[in-house]
Amino acid sequence: MQQVIDSIKSQAEQSLIPALRAAEDQTERAVLIKSFIKVEDRKIRDMHDAGAGGQRVAGARSAMLDAAIHAAFITTEERLSPKGKVKVAVTSVGGYGRGLLNPGSDIDLLFILPVNSTKIATLTKTLIQEILYLLWDTGFKVGHATRSISESIREAKAEQQSKTALMDTRYIAGNEAMVDKFITTFRRDCIQKNPEAFFELRRNDISSRHKKYSHTVFLQEPHVKESCGGLRDYQNIIWVANVERGTCNLEDLVKEKILTKGAYKELEAAYDFIHRVRNELHYHTGRSTDILTLQLQGVVATNFQYPEKSILRRCESFMRDYYRHTRAIFNHTNSLMEIFHIEIQENDKVSSWLKFIPKPQKKRSEHDGFVFRDGRIYPKHSDIFKNDSGRMMRVFQEAQRRNHTLAPIMRRLIKENISLVNEEFLFSKANRETFRAILERKGDVAHILRAMHKVQFLGKWMPEFGMLDCLVQHEFFHRYTADEHTLRCIDQLDALVEDQRPERSVYRDILMSFTDPYALYLALILHDTGRAENLREHTDGSAVMAARVCSRYKIKGARRSLMTFLVDHHLTFWKYATNKNLEDPEVIEEFAGIMKTTERLEALLLFTYADSNGTNEEAWSPWKESLMLQLYRSTRSFLTNGKNQYEAEQQEEMQKLKKVTKSILREKYHEQLDLHFERMPEQYFRYRAPESIAIHVRAVRRYLIKDEKAEPGFQSSDLRWINRDDRGYTELVVTTHNRPLLIEKVACALAASQINIIAANVYTRTDGITCDIFHVCTEDQLPVTNANTKKKVEDTFSELIQQEDYQPEKHLKKKRNFLQRDSSDGGIPFPVRAFVNNHASQQHTAIEVQALDRIGLLHDLFLEIGKSGLATVHARICTEKGAAVDTIYVNHLDGTKVTDQDEIQKLEYNIQKLVGFEHAE
Template sequence: MPLTELKSRAHTELRAISSGQLTRMESAGVVMRFIKQEEATIRQLHDEGAGGLEIAEARALLLDIILDVMFTAAIGRHEGSAPTVTLVAQGGYGRRHLNPSSDLDLLFLLPRASNKVTETLATIIQEILYILWDAGFKVGHASRSIAECIGEARKDQQNKTALMDARYIAGDKELFADFEQRFDKECVQKGQEAFFDLRREDLRRRHSKYSHTVFLQEPHVKESCGGLRDYQNILWVARVKLGFKTNEQLAEAKIITGSTCRQLNKGYDFLHRVRNELHYETGRGTDILTLRLQGVVATNFNYPQKTILRRCEAFMRDYYRHTRAIFRHSTSLMEYFEIENEDRSSHGLLGKIPFVHKKGKIEKFDGFFSRNDRIFLQNKDVISDEPNRLMRLFQHCQIRSLELSPQARKYIHRASKKIDRAFRYSVDNRETFRAILERKGEVGRILRLMHRTKVLDNYMPEFGAMDCLVQHEFFHRYTADEHTLRCVDQLDSLVGQPEDTNPGRKLYRRLLHEIQDPYAVYLAILLHDSGRAENVREHIDGSTMLADRVCRRLQIRGGRRALIMFLVDHHLTFWRFATSRNLEDPSVIEEFAGLMKNKRNLDALLLFTWADSNGTNDEAWSPWKETLMLQLYHSTRLWLKKGKEHFHTVMDENKAELLEICRKKLPKSFHEQMLKHFEQMPAAYFRFRDARNIAIHIRSIQKFLSRDALSDGGFECDLSWIDRDNRSLTELVVTAWNRPLFCEKMCCALANANINIIAADVYTRMDGVVCDLFQICTPEMGPVTSERTRQKVINTFRTLNEDPDPLKDYQAAKYLKPRTNLLHDDKTEGGIPFPTRVYVNNEISPTCTAIEIQALDRIGLLHDLFLAIGELGLATVHARICTEKGAAMDTLYVTWPDGSKIEDEKKQREIEDKLAKLVG
């Protein structure tokens, strides 16, 4: 947008304001019309592909001209008595970067203390602010003298940062020049260490908040690692340390390379373009790039891929690469300034990072040397003279606990581009890489160094293809490469801690300690998601194929190869069985044991699953899911150790043992009911259930029967609540006589109280007594402890069942008010759709038909599913409920009323169609 054209239009459109002929309200109207007209032009430029900074600077220029006109008009109204004042832009506006919904940060610079502001000056300031407010701008403002500005900057480093971007707009130029001179002398040149500590702490705080990675599924464009704030930190620190205001000055001083300068500027422009689009699309100051908005932005940016998922993948890969560059360069510069601080006495501020340092203990080895816990090259040709040193360098970092110096990173980057087939097939490099992966607890840090310098990506292209790769699964929080490295970090975290540290990890520590081939486990983790880059429907197939290729290249054979292939091929098997299958069914244990084959595979896969889940997101390995995993693990160990017949014998022995323990726990007045309970409950009920819980169930049944005997035929029930704080849930035992819609009405009562159902087991004794077991939690994933909430459930359940005819006039809608789904709410259109599905499966259970469902989770979903299944004439026997970040992945086990499976294909299609409509 040419400056002369805009100024010409402004002169024409705003002439009436400049002449002082209009009232404040009239001026606001003129300003609003002019802004609307010019904003439309700027928006069109954005839609046509203009750069992010071009749009942000055009908007800043527009506001500069408007404020200049308004300021001049306000001063003109007080001709002869107008005080001295300067209008100054601060913050992002001061940098001439004004995104569509950003705030205006203004400073009215005064020649004297703010408490001596004259009435005339106060009127001028109010006139300007009122017009901006009336025009719809959010304005942050302050009125201060130069001395007050300097005082605030000294008192608060954040104020100092804002004033560093101060820029003249209108008013007294000499006053602003005086401010600049004094601010530079008293605030920029003094107090440097305090300012540097503030900026370093800002980086640490933000990077910690955003998991120290740019590869978040829904990043914050401004605050996340590699976001706008990281870029701005570079210039703030460079200004204070060196007096530089641009990256170009840093490049001229040889502190950064020309390539780094271009990467930083290109990334900063890209982020502004993304932020502009977010603000335009949502109409507000949105800075979080949500999953749905990613699809919108990718489409509006005209990425050419045919499907929205592929467009989103291409866009986010660009986003991650730009933010990664900013993240790495900004942290490297902060590191540089710390090194420069150490070496100031012997090297000029603007000198290149030296090859040899004069201070600190130096240890030389293999063409390298270490100093202050960093590794350096003795000369620039060390790696090119002997290429295999490149792999050994990382082994030295591991053994000596060293980090890469900026100088080393520079030459490693260059060397990584020359990694070829000979380097990959080299026996020496293969053995060094194996040695790196065999040091339990010290692998993740080294792999990250190798990934950062592209050595890992080029040495193992199967991993490199995952670089910045978006994972289109709602429970994944990170990109494929970052997720993989976080899985490695999880394994490392098990090493070197005392046994009493985090006792919940004791089993996994033992499993890692007992693994005799850590190389195989770490390598399998590196490869387990590599198939995601192959764009195949089931990424496991692609990962298995690539793992086979790597094993051939690295000459891995025998048992080691078998373990790697097993872990890659089955890395989701443990999770799928535990969260979707009926673990009380012996046939499920038999099938899983057949897949495991031996204890070595079982132990390794549990450890692998633990690392994979914890590397996915913070909620993936919940106490409830761990309970399922361990139940499957211990059952399978027993099966593998003793065999099928002994497994059933142990189950029978366990039931007899449970009876004896219950006999001791319960008073004699409960013994008759206890014997009946053990005789009439189905065998599956007693598997993996402890005596304490069974005793609670028996008490609940006896209380119900006692009430029922006194009820004169009315509905009676008993609800017992068992809090499981260690598993973040509550177990609810519901007992009553079996009747139609029993489960549905219980789910309705729970949904009415805003309670989430995690799992449900439906048991009916031979005498017709129902003993339904629900595992429930609050929307915040905690146990249901509120007595008021519990009473609400009981009252609603009784009301729903008070009519003697359970099928008469059941109106669930009265209690199930529409609720927002539990996935992150985003009202934008055109984003990535949530993948819902319903699949009828007769293969995973010998006695029941399984209905696998993936849908947006919501309170009341299970009720609606149970009700729909009942309307189809089917009975729900068991429900395995699994939720991840607001996505429900449920498996319902159903039969015909006579207990048989649904074999008719036409009926199966009817089930799928009805439930698919229900889940959207």
């Protein structure tokens, strides 16, 4: 690195400075500096492209700018004041002050004056302005301040952000003695006088940032500077070490035995790696880009020459490295902050007691080689694990029982002795029993598993889980890595114990009454372990892993059966609820056949709740939850009462439903109600509230009146909007006579107003009147409440149903999906799928689609189905984060399934082509 810096300085001294001295005007000087920076920056970029470390590249760019500013300063000073030096100093602060300048970063300068800025001399002012103009002309974004030493100290005391920036003040040019004086004064007056306040400032900064980024490094699209484990975490600990230990070199903390050599090396390697990533982001985008998006992950992985053939595998390898490095910074810096905090607390206790008053005795106890003090667990001596490796498991049980955390020294000792978790340890009955006891404490498991994972114990104790470490999940809806997702699932399960919200009572009651929490928690830990196998269906691999763990842990009988069931079927509940027609009794019977018992049904509902909420914050919407609960309650009734009783109850419910609905309606609607029950298909009435049926009956009567009064040839309709705020959507009921392209025109009218369809049910009475029900929401996943939007939909639909020559293009303006892969930027392709499934329903053919969502996609699907001579009878629509996962049930116009293989292949081909499936040709 020093060689690169010396080369840059030499080039400036030999060519730039003489050229600046000979230049005739400011414009020529700006061209010379710009040319110097361009040449040197090209050399540095070549270093980066050749694989140079992040700090080396950023340091070289800082040295390049130092040389340019120094050259500009001395030549300008010589020209403006040939008889003597101007008493001013140029310093760098902030990131540039640390001597690391990424390609897109701004530069921050502080000009230190010998007098207050209000009394600045004309000559000094002119010199500063000329230097700034030269930098601006080269294209740099320059932040600057011009202050005296006393003014800078006052600013630092008044504004904490300024105080932090000034900690990295570094001399560049001018009066070096003033810079030394400023640094000494700043340290004395702003840091040493109140170090506790500064430490608290840094703690608050860390806490707020970590909260913003979900307290995890394992985000799908992390911010390389501000996210957990990013550059800011490393810089924070440097600032704190500077205040607490008077050093900016972490190697000094190794000498003081606060930091291990291994931890120091991990921190330095991680900091260098993230700088390299940031350099690449800035170089590629040409600006200060700090969010590592899905698209840019592919760019970085490719440019860093990860060897895997596919873009997905390259991204996985790169992001695994990225997460491991950021996790090292996250864990080590948090540990150092904790160590410093403990020291501050200890010092506070000592200083707060007068010498002549006896010091209070610390609350301290010992057990099994552990020392318990102030809510933390310490080792009695460094050989506790060597003497008894089982303590490695028992220390976590003690942490759980006493609600203690592991002291930094304990965490370090576990890592140092992790090799003791060997085959003998894994097959130890005592260790198994202790682990089982930990998992059986409902609501108190997740934080212990996180503590195990933090010190690498969990992955060693359960190698099947260890394979998930930092594993990127390219299923689009997952926000976290596989290991973090698993732990968040367990967070969700734990949280139910103290969650008193009425809407969570069904899950809380199941958990609290569940008799085998060990099986439930263990199945959650294992449910995604198959992802490490790179199988098409990860559930198969997970089931194999679960069987292996059951054998090692001697789990047999009913417990093993339950665990295997939960792992094998952890996606089944979700798939049935979101893809199948829950109003079809055969669907309920089929699902009940898989569940077999109410215990399994309840366990799988609980499992699905935890899994979905642990995937991302939007996965468990009110609409999706209503589907889950509908499936759960129907299946529970079927399992409890049997098929015959279930069907009998359905008929009985039908009669009750009609009676209650009639009581809601005024007498003038009763005749239409009787016709509605007589002419509507039976599945329409299943799980339909009497209030909804009453609304539909009124809609039919209103439509018939409109139709009777309409001009000949005019196609009448009635659109009714029903708010379902508690479920997160609005219900739109479209009543008219059935006609070709009807559902396509409804979809077109909705798409034209940027309204998403999340479910569609098409019902046609025997007299030809349709009662089509759409569950719709805004692009923000909220109910449709705007009156103007509703009016636009109604007007558009009224216009469309009059058209014999249907022309949707007038209303549908396709916009590019933000996920759309640009082949020029090396991004990750979205997994597009489309296929015809004749096994999903006994009555209908299912078309299953996963595609990039866009305005009008559902309309185009419906239109393609209509062109194929088929009718849409039911649809399950799921739109999330720019992706559509839909299941559309279709039949021939005579009500039969599509069975001809040629017809199926043609339908599948056309749908695949429509959604952009790459291999459709």
